[in-house]
Amino acid sequence: METMKKLITTSCANYIDGKCLLFDRECPLISGGEYRGKKIPASDCSCTYFEKAVLPANKTLEAVYYGIDTVLNKKCKGCGKGFNSVSNKAMYCGDVCRKSANRNSHRKYNQKRAK
Numbered sequence: 001m002e003t004m005k006k007l008i009t010t011s012c013a014n015y016i017d018g019k020c021l022l023f024d025r026e027c028p029l030i031s032g033g034e035y036r037g038k039k040i041p042a043s044d045c046s047c048t049y050f051e052k053a054v055l056p057a058n059k060t061l062e063a064v065y066y067g068i069d070t071v072l073n074k075k076c077k078g079c080g081k082g083f084n085s086v087s088n089k090a091m092y093c094g095d096v097c098r099k100s101a102n103r104n105s106h107r108k109y110n111q112k113r114a115k
């Protein structure tokens, strides 16, 4: 998971030169861990510091981390479907809805003028 790795290497304050200062070994979220002699894949590892201090800054990766494909925190004003956006200004799920909404408001405007 390249993007997760990038977030850790660039944003985690405990990540120095591939090592985690908290665990005093390689970052388990990147290199994976070991528990009673059994290898644990990086995707199954967790880090409390990362969850609390690094992850909330990136909602998309937060969803990936917790195994949720998409956190639908917005409702599209065009089609009414839920969608995910980190931007507070986002009102539409995509360009298609934004454009058709603009077209509709134009049409209403023109109808009023025609009367």
Ligand SMILES: [Zn+2]
Residues within 6 Å of the ligand: 076, 077, 078, 079, 080, 081, 092, 093, 094, 097
């Ligand atoms: Zn929509």
